Amino acid sequence: MNREFLLVNRPSGMPTDENFQLRTSPIPGISDGEVLVQTIYLSVDPYMRGRMSGIKTYTSPFELNKVLTAGVVGRVIDSKNNEFQMGEIVEGRLNWADYSVTSGKGLRKVDPNLAPISTALGVVGMPGLTAYFGLLDIGKPKEGETVVVSGSAGAVGTVVGQIAKIYGCRVVGITGSDEKNAYLKNELDFDATINYKKENVKEALKEKSPNGVDVYFDNVGGEISDAVMRLLNFQARIVVCGVISEYNNTEAAYGPRIQRFLLNRSALMKAYIVSDYYERFNEGYEQLGKWVKEGKLTYRENIIDGLENAPQAFIGLFHGENIGKQLVKVCEEDKL
Amino acid sequence: MNREFLLVNRPSGMPTDENFQLRTSPIPGISDGEVLVQTIYLSVDPYMRGRMSGIKTYTSPFELNKVLTAGVVGRVIDSKNNEFQMGEIVEGRLNWADYSVTSGKGLRKVDPNLAPISTALGVVGMPGLTAYFGLLDIGKPKEGETVVVSGSAGAVGTVVGQIAKIYGCRVVGITGSDEKNAYLKNELDFDATINYKKENVKEALKEKSPNGVDVYFDNVGGEISDAVMRLLNFQARIVVCGVISEYNNTEAAYGPRIQRFLLNRSALMKAYIVSDYYERFNEGYEQLGKWVKEGKLTYRENIIDGLENAPQAFIGLFHGENIGKQLVKVCEEDKL
Numbered sequence: 001m002n003r004e005f006l007l008v009n010r011p012s013g014m015p016t017d018e019n020f021q022l023r024t025s026p027i028p029g030i031s032d033g034e035v036l037v038q039t040i041y042l043s044v045d046p047y048m049r050g051r052m053s054g055i056k057t058y059t060s061p062f063e064l065n066k067v068l069t070a071g072v073v074g075r076v077i078d079s080k081n082n083e084f085q086m087g088e089i090v091e092g093r094l095n096w097a098d099y100s101v102t103s104g105k106g107l108r109k110v111d112p113n114l115a116p117i118s119t120a121l122g123v124v125g126m127p128g129l130t131a132y133f134g135l136l137d138i139g140k141p142k143e144g145e146t147v148v149v150s151g152s153a154g155a156v157g158t159v160v161g162q163i164a165k166i167y168g169c170r171v172v173g174i175t176g177s178d179e180k181n182a183y184l185k186n187e188l189d190f191d192a193t194i195n196y197k198k199e200n201v202k203e204a205l206k207e208k209s210p211n212g213v214d215v216y217f218d219n220v221g222g223e224i225s226d227a228v229m230r231l232l233n234f235q236a237r238i239v240v241c242g243v244i245s246e247y248n249n250t251e252a253a254y255g256p257r258i259q260r261f262l263l264n265r266s267a268l269m270k271a272y273i274v275s276d277y278y279e280r281f282n283e284g285y286e287q288l289g290k291w292v293k294e295g296k297l298t299y300r301e302n303i304i305d306g307l308e309n310a311p312q313a314f315i316g317l318f319h320g321e322n323i324g325k326q327l328v329k330v331c332e333e334d335k336l
Numbered sequence: 337m338n339r340e341f342l343l344v345n346r347p348s349g350m351p352t353d354e355n356f357q358l359r360t361s362p363i364p365g366i367s368d369g370e371v372l373v374q375t376i377y378l379s380v381d382p383y384m385r386g387r388m389s390g391i392k393t394y395t396s397p398f399e400l401n402k403v404l405t406a407g408v409v410g411r412v413i414d415s416k417n418n419e420f421q422m423g424e425i426v427e428g429r430l431n432w433a434d435y436s437v438t439s440g441k442g443l444r445k446v447d448p449n450l451a452p453i454s455t456a457l458g459v460v461g462m463p464g465l466t467a468y469f470g471l472l473d474i475g476k477p478k479e480g481e482t483v484v485v486s487g488s489a490g491a492v493g494t495v496v497g498q499i500a501k502i503y504g505c506r507v508v509g510i511t512g513s514d515e516k517n518a519y520l521k522n523e524l525d526f527d528a529t530i531n532y533k534k535e536n537v538k539e540a541l542k543e544k545s546p547n548g549v550d551v552y553f554d555n556v557g558g559e560i561s562d563a564v565m566r567l568l569n570f571q572a573r574i575v576v577c578g579v580i581s582e583y584n585n586t587e588a589a590y591g592p593r594i595q596r597f598l599l600n601r602s603a604l605m606k607a608y609i610v611s612d613y614y615e616r617f618n619e620g621y622e623q624l625g626k627w628v629k630e631g632k633l634t635y636r637e638n639i640i641d642g643l644e645n646a647p648q649a650f651i652g653l654f655h656g657e658n659i660g661k662q663l664v665k666v667c668e669e670d671k672l
Contacts, residue, residue: 221595235612243595253593259557259579260589262607269605271598276571 002027003307004067005096010054014248014318019052020068020311028101035107036078037090037100039330042307043071043121044314045155046219047273049247059273068096070310071121073110074330084109091120096310098330115292117333122155122325123292123299126274129284130241131159133277138239138270139215143168146209148228151219151244152190153180155325159288160217161190162297172209174201174224176320183323187298201227212236220245226256232265240271248318300324338363339643340403341432346390350584350654355388356404356647364437371443372414373426373436375666378643379407379457380650381491382555383609385583395609404432406646407457409446410666420445427456432646434666451628453669458491458661459628459635462610465620466577467495467553469613474575474606475551479504482545484564487555487580488526489516491661495624496553497526498633508545510537510560512656519659523634537563548572556581558589565597576607584654636660 001024008021030036047059048070054061062068072094076084081104084090092107094100110120122128134156141147147164151157152173161171161184173184173193181193192208194201201224205213212233218225221243232238246253262269277284291297302322304313307330317326337360344357366372383395384406390397398404408430412420417440420426428443430436446456458464470492477483483500487493488509497507497520509520509529517529528544530537537560541549548569554561558581568574582589598605613620627633638658640649643666653662 218595221593225595240595240598243593243599246593246596253596254590255593257557257579257582257589257591258594259554259561259576259607260582262576262605263579263609266608266612268607269598271595271604272602273599276602 001025002097002099004098005307005310006065007052007062007068008065010064011049011052011248013250015049015052015311015315017311022308027099030078030080030101032080033103034079035076035081035084035090035102035104037072037074037092037094037102037107038077039072039074039094039098039100039307040089040333041073041118041121041303042096042310042328042330043126044310044317044326044328045071045127046242046244046247046317048314049318069093070096071126072100073117073120074100089117091125096307098307114289118301118303118325118327119292119299121327122301123159123297124285124288127155127325128159128288129277129281130274131156131163132284132288133274133280134239134241134272135160135163135215135217137277138268138272139217139237141167141169141215144170145214146170146172146211146233147215147217148172148174148205148209148213149217149219150174150224150228151242152184152193153177153323154219155322156241157217157219158184158188158299158324159297162188163291164215165189166291166296169215170209170211172205174220174228180323183300187300196224202230205231215239217241218243222246222253222255226258229256229258229261232261232267234265236265236267238267238269240269244318301327303327303329305329337361338433338435340434341643341646342401343388343398343404344401346400347385347388347584349586351385351388351647351651353647358644363435366414366416366437368416369439370415371412371417371420371426371438371440373408373410373428373430373438373443374413375408375410375430375434375436375643376425376669377409377454377457377639378432378646378664378666379462380646380653380662380664381407381463382578382580382583382653384650385654405429406432407462408436409453409456410436425453427461432643434643450625454637454639454661454663455628455635457663458637459495459633460621460624463491463661464495464624465613465617466610467492467499468620468624469610469616470575470577470608471496471499471551471553473613474604474608475553475573477503477505477551480506481550482506482508482547482569483551483553484508484510484541484545484549485553485555486510486560486564487578488520488529489513489659490555491658492577493553493555494520494524494635494660495633498524499627500551501525502627502632505551506545506547508541510556510564516659519636523636532560538566541567551575553577554579558582558591562592562594565592565594568597568601568603570601572601572603574603574605576605580654637663639663639665641665
């Protein structure tokens with residue numbers, strides 16, 4: 001049998017279990033050209049909250065009473081498509097389900113000998129690419145500059161900080177927990193960290209970022225960003241990657257207007273989503289894979305067992321629960 | 337005798353006459369290497385408000401009880417500098433005064449046979465360069481795109497709109513008066529205009545900018561910009577040139593946070609000041625001069641007579657009084 005999660009109503013504010021429903025039905029058959037994939041790892045990511053809102057943004061919203069989709073790493077268990085063979089490991093946007101049928105479009109083969117296959121959803125997957133293109137193409141960090149990363153213990157933030165270190169920058173991470181900050185300093189070699197729940201971000205940043213901020217990689221928005229905005233250097237670059245502080249707002253968020261801060265520093269602010277760089281994905285995968293192999297890029301995964309726990313894993317993202325990439329393990333890699 | 341304006345106290349909110357004081361003293365002599373310039377036209381510009389605040393931004397603040405500086409077009413009436421001869425017309429950052437002594441650094445010669453010399457403070461001066469580099473280098477308008485300009489009847493906005501037309505764009509101007517809008521439509525060939533004092537900007541923009549907004553050239557900030565932000569197209573570019581709606585605020589301005597709007601459209605927002613492009617000024621002067629000569633770029637000047645009225649001319653900028661470039665005529669061109 002196949003278990004699938006449907007979105008049965010749209011969250012207002014923080015998502016809850018009530019928004020999701022598990023449906024069980026027979027494993028689907030496939031037609032000519034199609035591939036049947038059994039899910040091993042399912043990715044939950046903050047951007048999904050936007051798609052649950054029903055508002056048209058850069059991606060179309062999830063439809064009500066339809067199966068949710070996510071980044072999935074799985075194994076081909078049936079194929080009527082010449083490009084994919086039984087037993088191959090693949091990654092693609094598939095269903096919140098045990099099994100998915102796909103045309104193979106957008107499906108990427110994952111070589112299990114290069115790196116653990118779960119990394120295809122993290123450091124060498126969408127979050128890794130998001131970090132790579134945002135930091136390098138928009139942030140353009142130069143040796144000796146200071147890069148500040150908010151939400152820096154997440155799947156994207158951890159990669160951003162490490163790439164900035166590879167580029168010779170001073171890296172300051174902002175998170176909401178001492179445990180996360182210890183990980184960033186001790187294992188990822190961040191130069192400094194701030195716990196926004198305990199410290200006044202502006203004062204802490206003045207102290208820990210004495211040369212100001214050249215690049216601000218922003219995953220969170222809100223008051224943390226207000227504080228960083230006051231310490232920008234001339235020609236600073238703000239990479240707007242996410243606004244996790246706002247995803248669950250039911251009303252528009254208000255804050256200090258930022259145009260004047262930008263003007264005082266001739267600063268740039270650029271938002272993006274990773275698909276803006278679709279044509280350069282292979283470059284990104286190659287470079288990220290190389291850095292992982294060289295040990296320059298390490299990662300941590302937070303793995304929750306069982307498809308049935310996918311909603312909780314997703315909701316946990318907004319409670320700051322995960323260090324690194326949040327995954328749901330749907331079946332054992334070696335039990336297929 | 338020489339009359340000079342000093343800044344005697346810093347404005348809180350809207351500037352008033354009380355902030356300025358006229359001092360009379362003998363015309364200064366010059367030393368080796370120096371030039372004495374008699375002011376013909378004095379430029380007043382919104383950016384000066386920032387310098388009066390005493391807050392260090394991109395330019396150093398005006399000092400209290402010192403003579404104010406401004407863009408000046410004048411005539412060399414004495415010179416101990418080989419590069420400048422008596423009788424030559426020059427433009428540079430000089431004093432709010434009848435006469436200024438300068439080392440000649442940053443002083444530019446103005447050819448009175450190419451165009452009226454006053455244009456060296458406007459369409460072929462700092463405001464023209466501001467429009468040229470901001471629109472083309474940041475806004476990067478493409479043929480057929482829609483360019484929205486706020487503060488569009490000012491010295492910068494009028495040039496922005498006309499360059500956008502040269503580039504084949506649909507141009508929508510936002511001002512606070514029907515008279516200004518008639519000028520933009522009838523004389524500068526803008527495609528549409530909005531009077532923000534009479535119209536709901538968002539609704540009007542939906543109607544007058546049916547294909548959305550690709551480039552937003554922002555001189556004003558505040559609620560007008562909030563409205564435009566809701567109609568951005570994918571990969572839109574926002575050129576942050578000024579925030580005239582905020583210059584006289586005594587407290588930080590609050591408004592809807594914009595990161596989310598940027599994210600939904602992968603939009604760019606870049607602030608700048610014209611001096612960021614210092615090394616390309618000659619390119620700008622040449623192109624602007626060429627367009628003026630070809631009749632592709634027209635301009636209007638609002639001229640107030642008498643140095644003694646400079647503070648009023650400056651304050652008028654914040655009441656939306658001027659169409660085109662606001663100048664103060666300090667002496668007649670031909671009466672030197």
